[in-house]
Amino acid sequence: MRTKRRYILARILPYGAAVDQKQLYLSVIEAAASLLGDAAVGLAQPAVVYCDAGYAVIRCRRGAERDIAAALATVTAVGDDRVSLRTVAASGTIRALRRRMRPIRPIPEDEEITIGERAYAVCRYPGQKVDLIEKGIKHQKRFFFSELDLEER
Amino acid sequence: MKITDACIFPYPDGDSTVSRMAIEAGELGFDSLVVIGDAGHRLSCAVEILQGAIITARSIKEVLRDLRDPAVRRADLVCVDAGDLSFNRALASTKDVNVISKIHATRQNAFDHVAARTAAERGVAVEISIAPLIHLRGMKRQQALNRYADILALHRRYGFMLTLSSAASSILDQRSVREIRGLCGLFGMTGAEVNEALSSVGRMIEPSGPVGAVR
Numbered sequence: 001m002r003t004k005r006r007y008i009l010a011r012i013l014p015y016g017a018a019v020d021q022k023q024l025y026l027s028v029i030e031a032a033a034s035l036l037g038d039a040a041v042g043l044a045q046p047a048v049v050y051c052d053a054g055y056a057v058i059r060c061r062r063g064a065e066r067d068i069a070a071a072l073a074t075v076t077a078v079g080d081d082r083v084s085l086r087t088v089a090a091s092g093t094i095r096a097l098r099r100r101m102r103p104i105r106p107i108p109e110d111e112e113i114t115i116g117e118r119a120y121a122v123c124r125y126p127g128q129k130v131d132l133i134e135k136g137i138k139h140q141k142r143f144f145f146s147e148l149d150l151e152e153r
Numbered sequence: 154m155k156i157t158d159a160c161i162f163p164y165p166d167g168d169s170t171v172s173r174m175a176i177e178a179g180e181l182g183f184d185s186l187v188v189i190g191d192a193g194h195r196l197s198c199a200v201e202i203l204q205g206a207i208i209t210a211r212s213i214k215e216v217l218r219d220l221r222d223p224a225v226r227r228a229d230l231v232c233v234d235a236g237d238l239s240f241n242r243a244l245a246s247t248k249d250v251n252v253i254s255k256i257h258a259t260r261q262n263a264f265d266h267v268a269a270r271t272a273a274e275r276g277v278a279v280e281i282s283i284a285p286l287i288h289l290r291g292m293k294r295q296q297a298l299n300r301y302a303d304i305l306a307l308h309r310r311y312g313f314m315l316t317l318s319s320a321a322s323s324i325l326d327q328r329s330v331r332e333i334r335g336l337c338g339l340f341g342m343t344g345a346e347v348n349e350a351l352s353s354v355g356r357m358i359e360p361s362g363p364v365g366a367v368r
């Protein structure tokens with residue numbers, strides 16, 4: 001008989017992080033297996049069914065959503081990139097979760113700031129949030145500021 | 154009931170400033186934060202910023218010396234890292250110590266029923282940090298869960314306060330109240346106990362009691 005499923009919507013932080021769906025799945029499985037054990041994860045059957053626009057939808061067996069949500073809180077990296085998953089909602093359908101998705105886009109601006117000897121690109125987001133991303137090709141360092149911090153500099 | 158994250162380490166110790174962590178904390182359901190380090194100005198935002206201080210010492214003598222430091226005296230909340238059994242017992246009875254922290258890194262019986270009773274009498278809280286549950290793996294996380302379960306059993310028996318903290322140095326380490334509830338459920342903490350622990354800092358800083366007359 002077809003098992004009943006639940007879907008968990010999680011926001012991916014930091015904003016703008018390019019996360020590969022398969023890598024995310026491996027991170028979720030690793031975190032869940034480490035926390036709950038192989039037997040519990042085998043029964044829960046977690047899977048990443050959607051990963052785009054700063055959101056991920058994780059499917060699991062009905063009844064296991066609390067355990068999987070706790071495991072999502074222990075995900076700290078995807079691949080080599082530091083990432084955090086924040087559970088937004090759980091639902092029986094992906095359609096209901098899509099209504100909760102509100103993509104957060106940076107306010108377009110071309111600004112630069114120097115901290116120490118390094119240059120950082122400024123990305124402003126709604127809610128007075130400012131991300132500073134180091135200029136470079138790989139493994140850029142990030143700082144998380146607010147509008148107030150930039151004004152004080 | 155004020156929901157408080159009992160310990161964060163903002164910029165320059167971490168990569169996120171106090172104001173940014175306060176904005177995120179507000180979205181995650183928190184009413185106040187305890188900042189270890191420079192809290193800056195107490196910003197006018199929805200989240201209250203409290204100044205915290207952490208003391209790491211090997212003996213009670215060092216703790217008493219550090220408690221006299223002006224920066225520690227100014228702090229709203231004073232946390233001292235736990236040590237061995239005799240140290241923790243003495244700590245629980247030390248004046249001006251609010252919270253015993255890093256209990257997950259201590260040995261099995263480092264916090265026993267004597268320390269628990271003294272902590273309950275003196276109003277000293279024990280900190281439960283979710284950082285080991287998030288960042289550690291394998292045996293170290295198992296040990297942390299085991300220690301927290303022991304502390305929870307003592308808390309239920311003797312009634313001392315618990316505080317909950319994320320020990321976050323970045324917005325990526327901060328977790329919502331619901332996620333903290335889920336993580337604390339791993340070692341048997343109920344939703345009501347989590348709520349009580351999250352509000353204990355508020356109760357410590359503003360204890361409710363009869364109004365006294367000042368002459």
